[in-house]
Amino acid sequence: xDVVNKIAAGEIIVAPVNALKELMENSVDAGAASLEILxxxxxxxxxxxxDNGCGIEKEDLPxxxxxxxxxxxxxxxxxxxxxxxxxxxxxLASISHIAHLTVTTKTKDSSCAWRAVYEGGKLTxxxxxxxxxPKPVAGRQGTQITVEDLFYTIPTRQRAFRSTSxxxxxxxxxxxxxxxxxxxxxxxxxxxxESSATxxxxxxxxxxxxxxxxxxxxxxxxxxxxxxxxxxxGFKASGFATNANYSAKKTTFLLFINHRCVESFKIRKAIExxxxxxxxxxxxxxxxxxxxxxxxxVDVNVHPTKQEVHFLNEDETIQAVCxxxxxxxAQVDA
Ligand code: ADP
Ligand code: MG
Numbered sequence: 001x002d003v004v005n006k007i008a009a010g011e012i013i014v015a016p017v018n019a020l021k022e023l024m025e026n027s028v029d030a031g032a033a034s035l036e037i038l039x040x041x042x043x044x045x046x047x048x049x050x051d052n053g054c055g056i057e058k059e060d061l062p063x064x065x066x067x068x069x070x071x072x073x074x075x076x077x078x079x080x081x082x083x084x085x086x087x088x089x090x091x092l093a094s095i096s097h098i099a100h101l102t103v104t105t106k107t108k109d110s111s112c113a114w115r116a117v118y119e120g121g122k123l124t125x126x127x128x129x130x131x132x133x134p135k136p137v138a139g140r141q142g143t144q145i146t147v148e149d150l151f152y153t154i155p156t157r158q159r160a161f162r163s164t165s166x167x168x169x170x171x172x173x174x175x176x177x178x179x180x181x182x183x184x185x186x187x188x189x190x191x192x193x194e195s196s197a198t199x200x201x202x203x204x205x206x207x208x209x210x211x212x213x214x215x216x217x218x219x220x221x222x223x224x225x226x227x228x229x230x231x232x233x234g235f236k237a238s239g240f241a242t243n244a245n246y247s248a249k250k251t252t253f254l255l256f257i258n259h260r261c262v263e264s265f266k267i268r269k270a271i272e273x274x275x276x277x278x279x280x281x282x283x284x285x286x287x288x289x290x291x292x293x294x295x296x297x298v299d300v301n302v303h304p305t306k307q308e309v310h311f312l313n314e315d316e317t318i319q320a321v322c323x324x325x326x327x328x329x330a331q332v333d334a
Contacts, residue, residue: 002097002120005097005120005121006153009093009094009097010098010154012090012094015043016042016043016150016171017170019095019099019147019150020043020047020171021178022091022095024037026143027143028178029053032051032053032142032185034051034186035050035051036049036050036051037175037187038190038192039190040193042161042163042164042167042171043150043167043171044150044151044161045148045192046148047150048145049144050142050143050144054108054141055106055107055110056105056143057110058114061105062116062123064092064103064116065095065101065122067090068093069092072089092145095150096118096121098150098154099148099150100117100147100148101117101119101145102117103144103145104116104137104144105139106140107141114134115134115135115137116135168191171189172189174261175187176214177256177261179199179201180207180210180214180254181254181288183204183205183207184203186201186202187201199214207288208223211223211286211288218246219242219246219286221245222242222243223242223243224241224242225240226239226324226328227239228320228321233316233320235291235293237290237291237292237317237320238289239289240286241285241289241329242286242287243332244332246286247283249284251268251271251286253287253289255289255291256289256291257291257293258291258293258298259292263308263309266314266318267318270319270321270322271285271289272284277326291317291321293317298310
């Protein structure tokens, strides 16, 4: 059973960035206005997210890392929403099967913070001989999740990572994406032992400002904001895209569907085709696109880590978005 759990977890979390994405989504779901991320050895040694969200009730800690434990299933509608988030209540459970997981959390009404350590889905003593029960500690409201020695239960996987700096780059890339998507949330990301952060974005700064800071001034200067919707097709789309004044060697495409960072080969291709008609050959755009689709029409029955999402009316929706984008960009050029 334990082996099965480990294998299943290793399929959901294939690299440190997958774990980080889950932790960031949880913090955002918890209403956090600030996310502080600390990383050691590309996240393989240490991955820590500290937020100032709602915190977790002490009573919920014993089952927190059991599979399918989620606080996000209040009504059926929520279930549909959760469906778009891929898997429900599996992230922390998975992480606890492949890493040392420590949770320190305080709700608004609790007089102190509580610290719990997990191993294989269950509470475990912090030190041999101690009780496994959560311990009271000093702390501020919010949650700190510490993931240490990721993949230590899967040594072959652990050895497969050749470059911790590659893993750190993937982490930075994911933090930038969420920082652009959540403009009300402050983000910082730091390598363990370094004094200055790689990313430091204060809360409540605009998206265009964040794009400038995270992707460079040349992107921000040629940026066009767009937004469109279609009730019949059932979508809302908004975002920022560079115009003909900007070009890069490769496309940067940030895609969020229902507030989850995903990949879509189809949408990426359609956007590149939209630009191909007016950008010089071998030059590419920056596009941030947030799509909101009726959760009942989204199909995430695809391998979770691939993050490939499909939905009803996909082709028509993509066409509508790209046509809108084309007309917006044409106005800028005129
Ligand atoms: P899911 O997000 O699908 O519910 P997870 O395994 O990611 O499943 O998290 C399990 C539960 O733990 C969440 O439903 C939430 O109640 C709680 N939780 C996890 N992270 C946080 C956090 N940073 N702040 C508050 N609650 C959290
Ligand atoms: Mg989650």
